[in-house]
Amino acid sequence: MRRVAIVGVGHTDFMFDSPKTEVEMFAEAAMDAINESNLKPKDIQAINCGNGLGDFSEGQIMMQSYIADDLGCFNVPATRFEGACASATIGIRDAAMWVASGYYDIVLAGGTEKATAMGTPLATRTFAMGHDSRYESPAGMTFPGFFGMLAHLYSSRYNISLEKLKEQMAMVSVQSHEYGVRNPHAQFKKEISVEKVLSGFMVASPLQLLDCCPFSDGAAAVVVASEEVAKKLTNKPVYIVGTGQASSGKMSAQYKYLPRIRAREVSVKQAYDMAGLGPEDIDVCELHDCFSIASIIAAEGLGLAEYGKAGDLWEKGEMRIGGKIPINISGGLKSKGHPIGATGASQTYEIVKQLRGELVDQGRQVDGARVGLVDTLGGDGIICNLILKAD
Numbered sequence: 329m330r331r332v333a334i335v336g337v338g339h340t341d342f343m344f345d346s347p348k349t350e351v352e353m354f355a356e357a358a359m360d361a362i363n364e365s366n367l368k369p370k371d372i373q374a375i376n377c378g379n380g381l382g383d384f385s386e387g388q389i390m391m392q393s394y395i396a397d398d399l400g401c402f403n404v405p406a407t408r409f410e411g412a413c414a415s416a417t418i419g420i421r422d423a424a425m426w427v428a429s430g431y432y433d434i435v436l437a438g439g440t441e442k443a444t445a446m447g448t449p450l451a452t453r454t455f456a457m458g459h460d461s462r463y464e465s466p467a468g469m470t471f472p473g474f475f476g477m478l479a480h481l482y483s484s485r486y487n488i489s490l491e492k493l494k495e496q497m498a499m500v501s502v503q504s505h506e507y508g509v510r511n512p513h514a515q516f517k518k519e520i521s522v523e524k525v526l527s528g529f530m531v532a533s534p535l536q537l538l539d540c541c542p543f544s545d546g547a548a549a550v551v552v553a554s555e556e557v558a559k560k561l562t563n564k565p566v567y568i569v570g571t572g573q574a575s576s577g578k579m580s581a582q583y584k585y586l587p588r589i590r591a592r593e594v595s596v597k598q599a600y601d602m603a604g605l606g607p608e609d610i611d612v613c614e615l616h617d618c619f620s621i622a623s624i625i626a627a628e629g630l631g632l633a634e635y636g637k638a639g640d641l642w643e644k645g646e647m648r649i650g651g652k653i654p655i656n657i658s659g660g661l662k663s664k665g666h667p668i669g670a671t672g673a674s675q676t677y678e679i680v681k682q683l684r685g686e687l688v689d690q691g692r693q694v695d696g697a698r699v700g701l702v703d704t705l706g707g708d709g710i711i712c713n714l715i716l717k718a719d
Contacts, residue, residue: 502521
């Protein structure tokens with residue numbers, strides 16, 4: 329298997345109610361990635377596009393072929409990846425596998441989503457399709473409901489009072505907004521306080537409004553190339569040294585393991601083993617913080633904190649720049665935004681920028697970062713992880 333690198337990245341602004349279509353947003357991010365790679369569209373040999381809800385938001389499921397044509401990547405194989413929020417991460421992982429195998433030398437991968445066009449009622453209904461639609465949705469379960477229950481389970485499992493856990497969750501959101509303010513692509517560029525989080529209206533106990541990520545529109549893309557090609561295109565290749573992917577059943581079927589997510593632990597072990605690294609080697613992480621409690625659960629599942637202790641690390645500032653392990657220095661899904669099909673590519677974009685040392689001017693560069701971890705949760709059943717390393 330050949331070594332595989334990311335040679336170019338692109339990212340649109342994440343926002344509410346983008347005037348552009350999903351195809352247009354992907355093309356914008358993709359052209360930035362292609363241009364940064366010192367390539368032309370004709371050099372792209374395949375395209376992987378993550379998208380979750382295009383058939384509902386725009387009535388469009390065949391966007392991948394139109395993206396290829398609009399970009400000038402004529403007649404290349406173009407594939408739409410659907411893994412809920414992990415769609416783009418899965419697309420990047422598959423791109424890395426194709427290039428590592430030697431079948432392709434250069435693949436464009438990313439994601440795009442226009443969730444806000446649906447409005448809240450339809451978006452809520454379609455987001456719920458990311459978990460079991462036969463038994464759980466009819467019972468009134470939504471993702472806020474699920475993660476609210478996970479918070480209660482976490483409180484009980486680790487003997488942490490709900491009041492204490494809510495304060496720690498609030499600190500997760502406060503940190504995300506602190507860094508989101510500095511991210512030019514972020515949807516929310518406004519700092520918040522613990523008091524403001526705790527005074528918000530209740531969404532699903534104990535989750536309050538500012539514990540929850542927004543609906544978002546946007547796109548992100550990366551160009552994946554073989555090591556031989558990468559060294560000809562850039563002096564800053566960032567290598568994909570580990571990948572993992574695992575799945576699990578509907579959330580209610582996972583009750584014996586919750587609040588831990590078994591699929592995450594399986595997936596990230598695959599990535600660590602492939603990379604020959606461990607949690608102690610990670611310098612910066614972008615993890616899936618759809619809700620503040622999700623950050624705490626994910627940090628522990630990734631091995632970045634002891635079980636039942638991640639909230640303490642946020643409380644002590646250990647997840648900030650200069651701390652034990654900087655997490656979501658992009659602002660995360662909470663502040664940067666969460667366009668479902670694009671989120672994994674956005675997380676990957678951020679890690680690439682960190683490992684290149686290109687975020688100094690934004691005041692959110694992790695000094696000396698050489699190894700980064702991407703963690704994306706798709707619905708309640710898919711986890712995909714990437715480990716990236718600077719040359």
